[in-house]
Amino acid sequence: MQRILTSAHAEQTINKSRFIAAVDYCENERAVAAALRKLASQHQGASHLAYAFRLKTEQGIVQRFSDAGEPSGTAGKPILQFLEGRDLINVCVGVIRYYGGINLGTGGLARAYGGTAKMALEAASTGPFVEMRQYRLQLSYNKLDQFVRELQQRHGEVRDKQFGEYVQLEISLPLSEEEWLIGRYGTP
Incomplete structure (x- = not known):
């Protein structure tokens, strides 16, 4: 496809x-x-x-x-x-x-x-065509920059950011990279 x-x-x-x-x-x-x-x-x-x-x-x-x-x-x-x-x-x-x-x-x-x-x-x-999936997760501010770099290396993108006590992210990530996300950042 x-x-x-x-x-x-x-x-x-x-x-x-x-x-x-x-x-x-x-x-x-x-x-x-x-x-x-x-x-x-x-x-x-x-x-x-x-x-x-x-x-x-x-x-x-x-x-x-x-x-x-x-x-x-x-x-x-x-x-x-x-x-x-x-x-x-x-x-x-x-x-x-x-x-x-x-x-x-x-x-x-x-x-x-x-x-x-x-x-x-x-x-x-x-x-x-790469099948993408949407995820929501919460990160501390000190992990945000590293996470965004890793996400881009895996052809993902940040779709929305909300700032509060923590950063609330909505991301899009290739389905093949789901194991990386769960292994590194836990279940979204």
């Missing part, structure tokens, strides 16, 4: 219709909804916003698509096929269409939506 490392955009005009694709990394359906809302707000005059996404969840892989009012199977499905073909996970691709007055037909729509999505996916950098 692969994941998107950088967001990307692509644009093309086909028979006077303008197609704009945006690729984003999304961890869950809330992030997908936020990415699509952002894209829609940037292109309020657009005719259509078709999309597809694939997410890894505890229940397995969830994937969905929307044709956004275009004929069935001509917009979202071609986008999803590129995600499946590249085995991309935790990714959302939205494709905006500004209608140019010329009907493209079902084959033309599928090629336009899928092709624009493909261009954006090719512009994005990808890497191996």
